[in-house]
Amino acid sequence: MKKDIYIRRRPKSLTSVPTHYCAGCGHGIVHRLIAEVVDELGIREKTIGIAPVGCAVLAYFYFNFDVTEAAHGRCAAVATGIKRVLPDRIVFSYQGDGDLAAIGLAETLHAANRGENITVVFVNNTVYGMTGGQMAPTTLTGQKTATSPCGRDPVTMGPPLRMCELLNTLDRPYHIERVALDSPAGVRKAKAALLKAFRVQLENKGYSFVEILASCPTHQRVNPAQALKFVGEQMAAEFPPAVFREEGRVAHA
Amino acid sequence: MRERILMMGNEAIAEAAIRAGCDAYYGYPITPQNEIGNYMARHMPERGRVFVQAESELAAINMVFGTAVAGKRAMTSSSSPGVSLKQEGISYLAGAELPAVIVNVQRGGPGLGNIAPSQSDYFQAVKGGGHGDYHQIVLAPDSVQEMYDLTMLAFELADRYRNPVMILADGRLGQMMEPVVFHEPRSSPPPKPWALTGAKGRKPNMIRSLLLGEGELERHNLRLQKKYARICRAEQRWEERNTADCDILMVAYGTCARIAKGCIASAATVGIMAGLFRPITLWPFPSEPLRRVASSAKCVLVIEMSAGQMLEDVRLALGGSTPTHFIGRMGGGVPDEDAVLQKLRSLVRSLRKRKSL
Ligand SMILES: Cc1ncc(C[n+]2csc(CCOP(=O)(O)OP(=O)(O)O)c2C)c(N)n1
Ligand code: SF4
Numbered sequence: 001m002k003k004d005i006y007i008r009r010r011p012k013s014l015t016s017v018p019t020h021y022c023a024g025c026g027h028g029i030v031h032r033l034i035a036e037v038v039d040e041l042g043i044r045e046k047t048i049g050i051a052p053v054g055c056a057v058l059a060y061f062y063f064n065f066d067v068t069e070a071a072h073g074r075c076a077a078v079a080t081g082i083k084r085v086l087p088d089r090i091v092f093s094y095q096g097d098g099d100l101a102a103i104g105l106a107e108t109l110h111a112a113n114r115g116e117n118i119t120v121v122f123v124n125n126t127v128y129g130m131t132g133g134q135m136a137p138t139t140l141t142g143q144k145t146a147t148s149p150c151g152r153d154p155v156t157m158g159p160p161l162r163m164c165e166l167l168n169t170l171d172r173p174y175h176i177e178r179v180a181l182d183s184p185a186g187v188r189k190a191k192a193a194l195l196k197a198f199r200v201q202l203e204n205k206g207y208s209f210v211e212i213l214a215s216c217p218t219h220q221r222v223n224p225a226q227a228l229k230f231v232g233e234q235m236a237a238e239f240p241p242a243v244f245r246e247e248g249r250v251a252h253a
Numbered sequence: 254m255r256e257r258i259l260m261m262g263n264e265a266i267a268e269a270a271i272r273a274g275c276d277a278y279y280g281y282p283i284t285p286q287n288e289i290g291n292y293m294a295r296h297m298p299e300r301g302r303v304f305v306q307a308e309s310e311l312a313a314i315n316m317v318f319g320t321a322v323a324g325k326r327a328m329t330s331s332s333s334p335g336v337s338l339k340q341e342g343i344s345y346l347a348g349a350e351l352p353a354v355i356v357n358v359q360r361g362g363p364g365l366g367n368i369a370p371s372q373s374d375y376f377q378a379v380k381g382g383g384h385g386d387y388h389q390i391v392l393a394p395d396s397v398q399e400m401y402d403l404t405m406l407a408f409e410l411a412d413r414y415r416n417p418v419m420i421l422a423d424g425r426l427g428q429m430m431e432p433v434v435f436h437e438p439r440s441s442p443p444p445k446p447w448a449l450t451g452a453k454g455r456k457p458n459m460i461r462s463l464l465l466g467e468g469e470l471e472r473h474n475l476r477l478q479k480k481y482a483r484i485c486r487a488e489q490r491w492e493e494r495n496t497a498d499c500d501i502l503m504v505a506y507g508t509c510a511r512i513a514k515g516c517i518a519s520a521a522t523v524g525i526m527a528g529l530f531r532p533i534t535l536w537p538f539p540s541e542p543l544r545r546v547a548s549s550a551k552c553v554l555v556i557e558m559s560a561g562q563m564l565e566d567v568r569l570a571l572g573g574s575t576p577t578h579f580i581g582r583m584g585g586g587v588p589d590e591d592a593v594l595q596k597l598r599s600l601v602r603s604l605r606k607r608k609s610l
Contacts, residue, residue, distance in 0.1 A: 046451035048323075051461075060459040066449035068322045068460040071345050074315035077307070081319020081327065082449070084303040085276050089323075089451050107315070110308040 011035035013044045015064045024224025026181050026214025026231075027056050030123055033191045034094070035063065037198050047090045048082055050075045054096035055129040055216075073104025076111035079118045090201055092119040098128045101137040101161050108163075112207050115172030119197045120209045122163060125216035126235060133219030137161040140238050144221065160238055164211050168244040168253065174206035176245035180213040182232030189241070206248065213239055257432035262400045263288035265433050266330065266356055266420065269404035271296055273438050275354070276325035277303035279316040281335060284368045285424035286358035289330040310335040314342030314355070321351035322460050324448025326408055330356035332424070333374050334365060343417050344383030347477070348462030352411035354404070355389070356420045358427040361585030369585025370424035370508055375562035378421050379536040386474055388481050389417040390488065391535040393506040397431035403533070405438055412442050414484055421535060423558065425508045425587065481537075490533035491542055499528030501600055502550035502575075504543065504567050506532050509556040509588060516593045525597050535563070540570035551604050552576040554596060556588055 010016065013035035021028045038044050044065050051059040053072035060067035070078040075093035083091040100108050100122050111118065127145055128134040134147040138160050142151040152160075164178045175197055179190040190212055197208035213235045215227035222230055242252045260268070267289045270278065278293040290306065297304040303320070307313035313329045320327035331339060336357040346353050359374045361367040378391045390410050392403040400422060407418040449458050464470040492510075495517050496502060503513040510531040520527040530546050532539050547553050553575050555564045561579050568577055580596045582588050 045453040048449045048451060050319075057463060060457075060461060064457055065452050066458050068319075068449055069345075069349065069463060070318070071315060071341055074311065074318070074342075077312040077315035078319035078322065080305065080312075081277065081279070081316035081321075082323045083319075084305065084316075085320050085325040085327075086323050086450065106308050107312050110312065114305075 011039045013038040013064050015062055017061045019062055020058060021055065022218045024215055024217040024227055025055070026123060026125060026212065026216065029181055029187060030121065030190070030212055030214065031059065031062050033187070033194055034121065036191060037194045038065065040195065041198055041202060043090045043198070043202065046088070047092070048086070050078050050091070050093040052093070052095040052099040053130070054099050056094055056096065056123065057130065059094055073099050073102070074107055075099065075104060076107040076116070076120065080111055080114070080116050083116060083118050087117070090119070090198065092121060092198070094121045095123065096129065097122070097124045097126065097136040097138040101163055109167070112167050112173050112209065113170045115174070115206045117201055117204055117206055119201050121194065122209065122211040123214050124163070124211055124235070124239065125214045125220070127216055127219040129216050129219055138239070140234055145219065162239060164209070164244045167209055168250060172207060173209060173245050174248045175200045175208040177209070177243045178211040178213070178239060178241045180231050180236050180241045181215065182213070182228045182236070186232070211239070213241070255434045257434055259430055260397055260433045261288055261428065261430050262397045262422065263358065263427040264292050265397045265401040266404045267292035267296070268435065269401040270328050270354065270408070271300065272435065273405045273408040274326055274442060275302070275328050275408065277305070277316070277320045277327045279305050279307045279313040279327065279329050280331065281307050281310050281313050283332045283335045285360055285370070285427050286330050286332045286356065288427070289356065310338035311342065314339040317353045318342055318346060318351060321346065321353050322449050324445040324450060326352070326412070326442060328354040328356065330358065332358045332360045333362050333371070336374060336377070340377070340383035343389060344385050344387060345462055346417040347387035347389060348385060349460050350415040351417070351460070352415050353417045354407045354411055354420070355417060356422065359421065359423040361583070367585045368424060370426070370558060370587060371585055372423055372507060372509065372558040373560070373562065373583065374421070375535065375559060378419055379538070379566070387477065388484070388536055389419050390414070390484060391419045391421050393421050393533060393535050394426060395507050395510045395531065397426070397429060398433050400426060401433050401435070409438070409440065410488065414480060416480070416484070421507070423508050485537040488534055489537050489539040489542065491539040492531040492533060493546060494529040494531070496528040496530060496546045498526060500526045500551045500604065501528070501554055501597055502547050502552075503527060503529045503554045503556055504532070504563070505529065505556040506535060506563065509558060512588055512590055512593060513556055515590050516597065519590065519594060520597050523598070525601050527597055532563070538566045538570065540566070543567065543570045544574065547571055547575045550575060552578060552600055554600060555579045556593060557581045558587060559583060
């Protein structure tokens with residue numbers, strides 16, 4: 001079976017640099033899935049990645065293709081600036097929830113609304129990992145973080161922001177999908193979603209967005225096994241995994 | 254003879270950028286520089302180049318960042334409040350050593366201020382503006398022709414030094430019309446092996462400004478400082494008018510330099526020998542040439558549309574060697590020739606008094 005070849009072999013698109021991620025972190029898995037997809041589509045030599053400011057800030061050490069840094073939240077603007085002048089390259093951004101849904105919300109929304117032919121990989125772990133577990137736009141109601149020590153109170157802090165649903169109100173996005181990295185099945189679904197999203201770009205169909213619900217045991221305040229449960233149960237209840245937009249049409253509201 | 258075209262300053266910048274091979278323009282509307290974006294919206298797409306009206310100045314400067322990462326020429330333009338928003342991006346461009354051209358057609362501040370011409374963003378432009386130890390090259394035109402010439406130069410310098418370059422103009426220069434002679438760029442863009450174009454047949458490239466290794470960021474900064482020193486040695490530009498035997502040396506750039514030029518002749522008719530030293534590069538500031546020129550003058554008069562910002566660099570350059578005076582307007586006020594002449598007269602009077610004592 002083709003899928004299993006990676007059990008023994010590192011994808012070419014991944015370097016052999018050990019990552020700095022905590023045990024049980026979702027980022028490493030997402031990196032690997034992206035690398036597998038880039039390999040399988042044969043686009044490693046024309047892919048340009050954009051690393052966020054967040055725990056994945058060092059992604060350029062882990063991917064074995066061209067990667068640039070972007071200022072916190074500005075990935076979608078940087079992606080626009082690259083893709084517009086190199087339309088035949090594959091451009092994707094890799095962003096956390098603080099980066100994409102707080103400080104970079106305007107850039108995220110407008111790039112999607114322009115229908116930029118880019119792929120956005122959104123790793124939602126409900127917290128600001130890098131700065132020490134503060135509240136993110138996607139922190140669950142009642143969830144305790146460094147800056148919501150008594151739990152997120154939707155009355156003063158607002159309820160969690162649902163990005164797929166928000167982007168699904170726009171006309172131009174071509175593919176919007178949410179997956180949960182809570183189990184081997186979830187991982188396979190995530191890979192399929194990424195494959196779909198990159199293929200959409202490769203075929204010049206337009207904007208693709210994949211939200212990946214991911215574990216951050218360190219700041220979700222649980223052990224790695226419990227973190228997967230947190231992703232599959234509490235997170236998935238607030239952020240239901242689904243294909244929201246398919247072939248440019250609303251598939252799920 | 255080469256054809257002369259009557260043009261607005263803002264449009265001259267846009268036309269120069271197009272002829273300089275600007276691949277992409279990103280901007281967000283703000284007065285008094287809207288003609289740049291409007292011109293680019295009309296003329297970039299018809300040449301198969303990129304025009305995007307960004308959702309903010311933050312987005313615009315980061316789109317410029319992306320295009321620079323891709324090894325292409327990019328420009329953004331704005332006016333003071335919008336340029337404040339670009340500072341983060343400029344710091345990143347400097348840190349990652351990416352070429353880019355940024356235009357600031359200054360207006361009155363602070364805050365929303367007004368839309369009248371001003372020079373009150375001098376500090377922001379030449380002293381850093383964003384965070385970190387960095388410099389951008391700052392070019393200050395004083396005519397519509399120079400809006401054209403210096404924009405073309407800006408693209409060259411940006412590529413040569415892999416550094417952001419700012420055109421620091423003001424609302425009057427942006428809005429005025431003068432004849433312009435177009436010329437073509439002197440060279441084509443250099444090869445950019447560092448750019449991200451896809452790792453085809455080579456090792457992956459990365460662009461970053463985050464350097465976490467022990468001592469790594471300091472070494473990077475030392476290298477940047479060496480580059481800045483090289484720029485300081487090679488790129489100082491200035492203009493002198495009537496400096497050989499003047500009593501009073503005026504120092505002014507941009508719109509104020511135009512006013513000073515007008516004053517030289519009218520001062521001469523009343524027996525005042527005035528000259529002008531006009532910095533064209535505000536960073537690097539032509540300190541040595543200024544010191545040399547000022548050494549034969551009896552005093553220096555700095556003229557600015559600010560509370561006295563370039564004045565600090567003039568004083569630093571002169572180190573107290575020549576008495577330095579100042580006349581400035583703020584909040585969109587423009588010094589008029591009469592006020593400058595009056596100041597020249599009073600300076601001459603006090604010079605004579607001192608001599609007779
Ligand atoms: C302009 C700016 N503001 C704040 C920061 C500090 N900062 C770094 S990462 C981060 C949040 C990262 O959280 P997220 O995007 O959710 O990614 P994660 O670390 O969870 O993967 C913040 C606020 C910064 N680097 N730049
Ligand atoms: S803090 Fe969280 S997101 Fe960051 S590396 Fe650790 S587990 Fe991953």
